[in-house]
Amino acid sequence: MLQLPPLALYIHIPWCVKKCPYCDFNSHGQKGALPQDDYVGALLRDLEQDLPLVWGRTVTSIFFGGGTPSLFSAGHIAAILDGVAARIRLRPGLEVTLETNPGTTEFDRFGGYREAGVNRISFGVQSFDDGCLARLGRIHDSAQAERAVKLAQDAGLDNINLDLMYALPGQNLEMAELDVQRALDLSPAHISHYQLTLEPNTLFHARPPSGLPDEDGAWDMQERCQALLAEAGFAQYEVSAYAREGRQCQHNLNYWRFGDYLGIGAGAHGKLTLPAEQRILRRWKTKHPDAYLAAAGSPQAIGGDEALEPAQLPFEFMLNALRLGEGFDLGLFEQRTGLGREAIMPALRSGQIRGWLAEEGDHWRPTPFGARFLNDVMASFLPD
Incomplete structure (x- = not known):
């Protein structure tokens, strides 16, 4: 949940x-x-x-x-x-x-x-x-x-x-x-x-x-x-x-721990967790300052809303969490995405075999080798 x-x-x-x-x-x-x-x-x-x-x-x-x-x-x-x-x-x-x-x-x-x-x-x-x-x-x-x-x-x-x-x-x-x-x-x-x-x-x-x-x-x-x-x-x-x-x-x-943020202002982006609806929403505002000034506070100022699909969430989470030297706990992944850890275990094990990721109980972090090839590590969590 x-x-x-x-x-x-x-x-x-x-x-x-x-x-x-x-x-x-x-x-x-x-x-x-x-x-x-x-x-x-x-x-x-x-x-x-x-x-x-x-x-x-x-x-x-x-x-x-x-x-x-x-x-x-x-x-x-x-x-x-x-x-x-x-x-x-x-x-x-x-x-x-x-x-x-x-x-x-x-x-x-x-x-x-x-x-x-x-x-x-x-x-x-x-x-x-x-x-x-x-x-x-x-x-x-x-x-x-x-x-x-x-x-x-x-x-x-x-x-x-x-x-x-x-x-x-x-x-x-x-x-x-x-x-x-x-x-x-x-x-x-x-x-x-x-x-x-x-x-x-x-x-x-x-x-x-x-x-x-x-x-x-x-x-x-x-x-x-x-x-x-x-x-x-x-x-x-x-x-x-x-x-x-x-x-x-x-x-x-x-941000890096996949927390929530409101974004206000021209072109600002936000990410919000809606537990009652069991979804995560991304919202962004119209970019040009003149258009924003004219419409702020009305639906016309919202550049777009996107509900993240469950298949997107492993990559979205890792895109942030793997930037941290401390890595992340599996429990945090479950809390912030609403998914079970089994959704990422195959990619984690594959990264471990390649020397990209290190496991310490329920905690995972990039190795120095993985940090050098971080884009490849992150891409391994993209949906098929």
């Missing part, structure tokens, strides 16, 4: 100063003044429309993603959080993350964000090499990135994540190592370190940049940077996530 998992809230703010050539998120370059007041109202109407799906439940984390949420003023972020708190129960002391572009930050905003209820900042640094940043199309330089992090810390925000990318155009192993070291010098609580990929429907996919490291070069960067992070006391708890003790991102852990 399906059991209710924790519930998170994702809030999408779709605007950015300039669309980066590698970005495949629903983001739109800013043209003139942002409709902040109108968008706050639209978000709250959107939430109200979804509330019947989650009556009586408590939100355990909130994440503002984008786009660039830090384009919104502290007052508008406060209005969103106050409006959310007036409509749904929030767990006391819950993690509230705001994604931030280092090129759009000011000291007084960090103090205002903290007063509004934000207690975790995620900086999209990507690199501390100005040449790499320029080739990535970023609007900030390394000095601005360092200054922004220090401003946030001075404002009393100590739960800080730095996003870093590797295998960048023109990057070599020494440059990748230096990026990690400069990040560590800023004493963040969390570092996300992931490889640049050329996603479909991006400028980089249509016109790949020159100077990209080959597969072996990228692997060398990953291994060396993993070692640097481990030496500095950062435990790798997910494929691309490293944290000091007790500073794992609770919002993302909920």
Whole structure:
């Protein structure tokens, strides 16, 4: 039987100063003044429309993603959080993350964000090499990135994540190592370190940049940077996530453990467990900001609903859970999918024989070999 998992809230703010050539998120370059007041109202109407799906439940984390949420003023972020708190129960002391572009930050905003209820900042640094940043199309330089992090810390925000990318155009192993070291010098609580990929429907996919490291070069960067992070006391708890003790991102852990999340905002996605109906629902909102603003709170703002079929659930669960170094318990699979463990045992045994998966009682996790070929491991759980 399906059991209710924790519930998170994702809030999408779709605007950015300039669309980066590698970005495949629903983001739109800013043209003139942002409709902040109108968008706050639209978000709250959107939430109200979804509330019947989650009556009586408590939100355990909130994440503002984008786009660039830090384009919104502290007052508008406060209005969103106050409006959310007036409509749904929030767990006391819950993690509230705001994604931030280092090129759009000011000291007084960090103090205002903290007063509004934000207690975790995620900086999209990507690199501390100005040449790499320029080739990535970023609007900030390394000095601005360092200054922004220090401003946030001075404002009393100590739960800080730095996003870093590797295998960048023109990057070599020494440059990748230096990026990690400069990040560590800023004493963040969390570092996300992931490889640049050329996603479909991006400028980089249509016109790949020159100077990209080959597969072996990228692997060398990953291994060396993993070692640097481990030496500095950062435990790798997910494929691309490293944290000091007790500073794992609770919002993302909920995703990876196949928890539930409401998604509000233009193009936002949600996943909700409905035990009374014994089904799991995915819902997403219309993508374009203008269309969303015009329709938020009405059925026209719902881009689609999809009830996951039982045959899809093993892959959907593993797509998340196998990203975690800790792996998963069979009991968690049963609770989060409503399926018996026999639905995945053949694929688990096959993965064990291939050296991809390790068994410890009812607990399964990827081996180091399996972690290197994780896409193949996940694909083994696809329906026939």
